[in-house]
Amino acid sequence: MAPKRPKGAGAFPKPVESPAPKPPDPSTLYAALDLGTNSCRMLIAQPKGSQIHVVDSFSKSVQLGSGLESTGRLSRGSMRRTIQAMRICQQKLKRHKVKRMRLVATEACRRAKNARDFVRQVRRESGLQLEIIQAEEEARLAVISCAPLVSMKTEQLLVVDIGGGSTELVWIDLSSVPPIERSRAIMRLRGGFHTADSPFPAAKVVDWISVPLGVATLRDQFRDVEDDAARFALMSWFFEENLSEFAPYKDAPPSEGFQIIGTSGTVTTVAASHLGLRRYDRTKVDGLRMTSDQIDKVIRGYLDLGPKGRRNDPRIGQDRQALIMSGSAILQALLRCWPTDRLSVADRGLREGLLYAQMSADGVLEDGSF
Secondary structure, eight states: OOOOOOTTTTOOOOOOOOOOOOOOOGGGOEEEEEEOSSEEEEEEEEEETTEEEEEEEEEEEOOTTTTHHHHSSOOHHHHHHHHHHHHHHHHHHHHHTOOEEEEEEOHHHHHOTTHHHHHHHHHHHHOOOOEEOOHHHHHHHHHHHTGGGOOTTOSEEEEEEEOSSOEEEEEEEOTTSOGGGHHHHHHGGGGOSSOOOOSSOOOEEEEEEEESOOHHHHHHHTTTOOOHHHHHHHHHHHHHHTTTTOOTTTTSOOOTTEEEEEESHHHHHHHHHHHTOSSOOHHHHTTOEEOHHHHHHHHHHHHHHHHHHHHHOTTTOTTTHHHHHHHHHHHHHHHHHSOOSOEEEESOOHHHHHHHHHHHHHTOSSSTTO
C-alpha cells in the first residue's frame, strides 16, 4: 500500500518576509548642511556611542561659485542649481521630521556681493534658512570632525581642509595634553580656538589661516594657461606664496610627534588612487596614512594621464578632472613646506564637525568630557 501523501506536500513554502526597518526616532536626529563654492552636501544622523550614525545623505555639485572670481557675484544659473539642490534637502529633512539642524554656507557666500539676497531667495523658495559662517568657525568645525583620527603620539597637529573656494590650515600644540586625552582635547575646541580656562587638558591653537584659494578658485586663476604641467606648477607655487603669513615653528622642523590630517575630496581621491580602488570605499580611505613619496607618485600619475586620461579614470571622473589638479597643486605645496610620512586621510569635514558640535552641546554623545 502506497504511503499517504502528507497534507500540504508539494505546496510552495510561504515566503518569510523580513520586517521593514523601523524608521529612526525623529527626536534623535540631527542634520548638517554644507553649501560650499562647488558642492551642496548634507548629512542626517543620530548619536551612536561617541560617534555618529548616518541615516540619510545628499551631495550635489552645484558650482555656486562659478564666475564669482570675475564678477564678484553669484550668477543666476549657479543660484538656480543650488536652490534645486536645497529643495531636495528640504524634502529629506521633512520626510525624516528633523528638528535640530545647522545649514551653513561658506566661502562663496562670504565673498559674493549678492549673498544676502541669495540667502533670502533660498528661504523663500525652499523654506530653509542658510547661515553664512566665518572662516574661523569653518576651520574649527573641520578640526573637530578629525578628532577621532588624532594619534596618541601626536604632539604637533596640522589640520588642512581644502575646499572649493578656500583652504583652512590650523596648527595645534598637544604636547601638554596626556596622550590618552588628545582626541578629546581636539573635540573641546568646539567652544572656540581661544576658550576660557578649562578643568580639562587643553589643545593650544598656535596659528590658523584661511587662504582664499580652493580647488575651484585656484583653477579659475590659471584657466588661461594651456599647458597642463605648466598650469599645475604655477598653481602649486602660487598657493605656496599665499602661505607666507602662516609660519608656526618656522625656525624649528616638526618633531617626531608631528601629524598632518587632510580633509577634502582632493585628499580622499588621491588616497583612492594610491590604493588602486576601482570603486570608492570610505572604510578603506578614512584614516589611511600616506607618505609624501606616495602622494607625489599619485600626482605624477595624474600629470602623466593628462586631461583626457583623468576624465576617463573612474576614481576621478569628468566633473573633477580639472579640480583634482588644482587640489593636488595645493597638497603638493603643503608637503613642500611640511614633508611628513604621517599624513592621515579624513573622509569627513564640515558636516561631521557640525554634527559633533550639536550633539556634544546637547550631551548626547558618550564621554561627557567632549
